[in-house]
Amino acid sequence: MAGLSVSMEINGRAVGPMEVPEYTSMLDFLQEYLNLTGTKLGCGIGVCRACEVIVEGDDGELRTLRTCINNVGRFNGKKITTVEGHAQRNADGDIESLSPVQEAFLRHFSFQCGWCTPGFVNAATVLIEQLKKSPVAKDEVEATIDGALGKHICRCTGYVRYFHAVRDVIESTPGLLKEGD
Numbered sequence: 001m002a003g004l005s006v007s008m009e010i011n012g013r014a015v016g017p018m019e020v021p022e023y024t025s026m027l028d029f030l031q032e033y034l035n036l037t038g039t040k041l042g043c044g045i046g047v048c049r050a051c052e053v054i055v056e057g058d059d060g061e062l063r064t065l066r067t068c069i070n071n072v073g074r075f076n077g078k079k080i081t082t083v084e085g086h087a088q089r090n091a092d093g094d095i096e097s098l099s100p101v102q103e104a105f106l107r108h109f110s111f112q113c114g115w116c117t118p119g120f121v122n123a124a125t126v127l128i129e130q131l132k133k134s135p136v137a138k139d140e141v142e143a144t145i146d147g148a149l150g151k152h153i154c155r156c157t158g159y160v161r162y163f164h165a166v167r168d169v170i171e172s173t174p175g176l177l178k179e180g181d
């Protein structure tokens with residue numbers, strides 16, 4: 001079977017070069033080759049976005065990308081953040097503190113089974129990073145959150161609490177709202 005050699009940076013650590021079968025999805029690469037099982041398989045056809053990770057583009061901008069429908073080769077040479085990469089960890093790898101988005105999801109009881117949560121964490125984090133560069137008017141916050149998270153499916157229907165948590169982060173983080181709002 002034809003192979004593919006891939007290397008990338010995941011959660012700040014260099015991975016590869018590694019040989020994988022040519023038609024390996026990024027989701028399988030994370031789970032089966034790297035044991036990063038936090039990224040979840042939901043629908044497997046690109047609809048639910050449970051499998052999204054963060055990819056840093058060549059322009060330095062962060063974007064989310066679905067790992068179930070994208071070949072690992074698409075991530076070759078990129079910087080990736082998975083849900084395992086958000087918390088601050090000590091030298092032993094133990095979690096010392098969660099990210100503001102993760103803290104807010106806990107505080108608001110946003111998730112139930114948690115299957116969709118990695119996708120929501122990544123999408124919300126990308127939104128927060130974008131707002132640091134381009135703040136939003138207060139009356140546009142709801143629509144902005146909807147634009148970032150609205151395509152994510154939660155089978156436990158926790159949407160309202162996810163949205164409230166992200167609004168909380170936006171309103172409590174200096175610089176994310178336009179001046180005067």
Ligand code: FES
Binds near residue numbers: 040042067
């Ligand atoms: S598992 Fe990838 S979009 Fe649903």
Ligand code: FES
Binds near residue numbers: 111155
């Ligand atoms: S918390 Fe269960 S699918 Fe969202």
